[in-house]
Amino acid sequence: MGSYPAEDVTFLLKDLSDVMEERGTEDREEAIQSGVHYSEMLPIEYKPTPEYMEVYHQSLEEYAGKLAIAVGVVAEEIVSKKGRDIVLVSLARAGTPIGILIKKYLSFAFQLNVPHYSVSIIRGKGLDEQAMRYILEDHPDKEIQFIDGWTGKGAITHELTKACKLLNEKYGVTVDDSLAVLADPGYCVDIYGTREDFLIPSACLNSTVSGLVSRTVHNTKFIKPDDFHGAKYYQHLEGEDVSNDFIQRVISEFPKKEQGIKEQLHKIRSEHTEPSWIGLENIKQIQQEFSIPDINHIKPGVGETTRVLLRRVPWKILVQDKNDPRLKHIMLLAKDRSVPIEEYKNMSYTCCGLIKTIRS
Structure with missing residues (x-):
């Protein structure tokens, strides 16, 4: 599955291309707020406008170097903590391009060719147990490193910890639940490229920068227990797919950014603090101030805010600074969907998407 070369990633996913239909945004939002789990449905994929694609390409040019540094830092930290005998397991789908970039860096800097899988994790349903069994059976002696793009309020970090505990107890294994991300504005992981909430350009798009794969699904109508x-x-x-172009653009920066990677690695190691979960504290404060009944309707950070605008029903967008150049694509999407933007200074994120409550 997917438009990436087979040597870059193996998607451990069941192909539902011919059997599952997407649902419209309003219809899907109403179903979610009525109690249907979000993973049982797929949203209609946003087809980017030419203007929006221009913003994506501009942001990729602007941030490719910074992205390469973050990838290098994370890869160096993984090797430092886990050694060379590792398997990369990215969390589909936002983690997939990041996992490929880390795999490419390990080849570039360490001449390592490590296995890389992409598996599903779903809030409230956990990690794909069958996929993890497959990896553990194929690589019984290797260290697993989970990878994602960024942190929001840390829901997936919690989900991963819980899932690994269950996995370890059930199968008598010792899977480490540590998650490596490029950006950790939520302050909830140990391995990160930066804690700045900067724009990872792949967050601007959906499937067209993630191997043309949809978000993952767990609906018992299509997914049997095994x-x-x-x-x-x-x-x-396929005509609009930029997945492999994105990878090539970032890896072309690796040779130019070796010094930058060393400097950022030194900075992170010298200034490192344990996860404080400050982002979650910010979210609880926003929940209280804006009287939002469900904390899951608050999506912090550039990546999560983008997702709200692309596939949910937004109520409003909070931004630290309306003139922040990192938020050009957010401003464009909000304008396209007539979503109000409000300045809100007191958070560790550059922006935050608030989902509209359809049902009380």
Whole structure:
């Protein structure tokens, strides 16, 4: 599955391309707020406008070097903590391009060719147990390193910890639950490239920068107990796929950024603090100030705010600074969908998306 070369990643997902249909944004939001789990449905994929694609390409040019440094730092930290005998397990789908970049850096800097899988993790349902069994059976003596793009309020970090504990107890294994991300504005992981909430350009797009794979699905109508979690392959978007271009653009920066990686690595190691979960404290404060009944309707950080604008029903967007150049694509999407933007200074994130409450 997916438009990446087979040597870059193996998606451990059941292909639902021919059997599952997407639901409209309003219809899906109403279903979610009525109690249907978000993973049982797929949203209609946002088809970017030419203007929006221009913002994506501009942001990629602007941030490719910074992204390469973050990738290098994370990869160096993984080797430092886990050694060379590792398997990369990225969390589909936002983690997939990041996992590929880390795999490419390990080849570039360490001449390592490590296995890389992409698996599903779903809030409230956990990690794909069948996929993890497959990896553990294939690589019984290797250290697993989970990878994602960024942290929001840390829900997936909690989900991963809980899932690994269950996995270890059930199968008598010792899977480490540590998560490596490029950006950790939520202050909830130990391995990160930066704690700045900067724009990871792949967050601007959905499947067209993630191997044309949908978000993951767990609907018992399609997924039997022994199946992997599911996803769709969007063949109709092949003409707009920039997944491999994104990878090539970032890895072209590796040779130029070796000094930058060393400097950032030194900075992170000298200034490192344990996860404080300050982001979650900010979210609780926002929940109280804006009287939001469900904390899951608050999506912090550039990546999560982008997702709210692309596939949920937004109420409003909070930004630290309306003139922040990192938020150009957020401003454009909000304008396209007539979503109000409000300045809110007191948070560790550059922005935060608030989902509209449809049902009380």
